[in-house]
Amino acid sequence: MTDRKDIRAAVKARLARRYRAEGRFRMFGILAITAAISVLILLIGSITIQSIPAFRAYELTLRIELDPARIDPAGDRSEASLRRGAYSSLLQEALREVFPGIETRAELRELFGLYTSLNSARLLDRVLDDPGLVGQTVDFTFPISDDADLYLKGLTTGSSEIAPALEATPSGTNGTITIFANANVFSPIVSDIRERLTDRAAELENRSERYARRAESSASGDAAERLQREAALARAEAENLSALASPGSEAVEMSPELPSRLVRINGGIVLIERIGDSGRSAEGRVLVALDSTAPSRDWRIWTLTVPQAERRISDAQIAWAETLRERGLVTAGFNTYLFTNADSREPELAGVLGAIIGSALTMLVTMFLAVPIGVATAVYLEEFAPKNRLTGFIEVNINNLAAVPSIVFGLLGLAVFISLFGLPRSAPLVGGMVLALMTLPTVIISSRAALKAVPPSIREAALGVGASKLQTVMHHVLPLAAPGILTGSIIGLAQALGETAPLLMIGMVAFVADTPSLSLSGLTEPATVMPVQIFLWSDGAERAFEPRTAAAILVLLALMIIFNAIAVFLRRRFERRW
Helix, strand or coil: CHHHHHHHHHHHHHHHHHHHHHHHHHHHHHHHHHHHHHHHHHHHHHHHHHHHHHHEEEEEEEEEECCHHHHCCCCCCCHHHHCCCCHHHHHHHHHHHHCCCCCCHHHHHHHHCCCCCCHHHHHHHHHHHCHHHCCCEEEEEEECCHHHHHHHCCCCCCEEEECCCCCEEECCCCCEEEEEECCCCCHHHHHHHHHHHHHHHHHHHHHHHHHHHHHHHCCCHHHHHHHHHHHHHHHHHHHHHHHHHCCCCCEEECCCCCCEEEEEECCEEEEEEEEECCCCEEEEEEEECCCCCCCECCCEEEEECCCHHHCCCCHHHHHHHHHHHHCCCEEEEECCHHHHCCCCCCHHHCCCHHHHHHHHHHHHHHHHHHHHHHHHHHHHHHHHCCCCHHHHHHHHHHHHHCCCCHHHHHHHHHHHHHHHCCCCCCCHHHHHHHHHHHHHHHHHHHHHHHHHCCCHHHHHHHHHCCCCHHHHHHHHHHHHHHHHHHHHHHHHHHHHHCCCHHHHHCCCCCCCCCCCCCCHHHHHCCCCCHHHHHHHHHCCCCCCHHHHHHHHHHHHHHHHHHHHHHHHHHHHHHCCCC
16 A cells, blocks of 8 residues: 555656646746747837838928919920929929028028929929919929928927016017017026036047147157147137136127027027127027017027037028928828839938839749749659659759858849840849749748648549549649648748848849839839838938838838738638648
């Protein structure tokens, strides 16, 4: 009895250890799945957050008078005559009517920087589509510049406003004016500026001392002389800033390296350039004309926290953009340009339509080459080829090709299709052929696996009733293996859709501003694809390309998810259980 109890206790202990091991294994599996899902959510979530600004766009609407003498020189409404029209000047004049006080060339250059000149071509296209517009006044809506768009989305600089609730009087309505207050309301600004100048002077003084120490320890005479010169320059600038920051100075000068201060008063905006030492007056340049010089208590001091020297958009452009938004001329809406335009050097006009069409044409070539050849190869190797050293050598090399880096196929396409055969660079035809070579091993391997999954009894039954080998394969085996073949082929095409390296090698990195035509001629026209478009935008100098890059990544992910969803649907719809 004692031995039996010991055996039972030992069995229970082993079972408990086994159950604990199974529980730990299950827990590790759940933790692994949770970690994978968490990382995936983090990745997609971060991309989505970055892409949100790209799906909204600020547009400017202007009243354009389509003067026949300006846009139809010949007066015959012909396309040749309409194309010679002065559309750019029409846009400029319409914007100048909103800000009539702007006269100098420098200010006009800044004002016209609120939009890209490429919008004049869009106005031309609208007139060409409807020549009856000539002589009419129309509302023309177009995207505002990328820098202004980023500012209006709050991605350029922070801002704050203070309402002193004291009376202030402007000395004029345009040009350079002085704003007089009945109290020292500008003193906090003066104190902040002097504090910043003092900190900057201390930093320059420390830099001067470092240069001086390095000059003393330098073994090279030229290097020591250069360091001494830099130390002297830093010391002189520090002394200048210290003098400006001293309380005894008569006034404080604003500079682009300091946060910008503007004043909203009497319907206008004034950029502060100089503040009196008493803090009761501020001199500045009128950016938006004032309605009157009457004293006002309803005025505000507007601060832009990022200095003008550290951003691409100027203080004047910010003031004009805000004024246009307050007057209802600038509105926000869904960014249709992202999906209806091809690539552009101007971020506000750049879109993915050209890349989507280029990807579609490239995938068509890949599909019509890789799928038939891959399936035929798999059928021959699995059903007809004799089992010898040659077929074994071929099978091993097919499996090895599936692991070859994709850039190798790009080098092959560059050497053979372009250099040897002379096919056009950056064309969907060449891109599709290169991707077909890369996809072939995947299609062959997945098709052979699907053919192997068909039970041998199907073949034996077909042969038993008198069917030939070819009839058995074509009428019985291949239809039953079709779901697996389709699944493998679609997954291979989805993989090819996301490839970049082989396409870079054959020149599909070129800038293509036109949308390829959805025809046979489009196969040989210059084009780009989604992965390459993402690569180009990620390397763009303008900050506005960052959210568009994230948006393009989401579009590519959506296309790949659709491909994989189709593969899953086909498998579940047609798959048979044996």
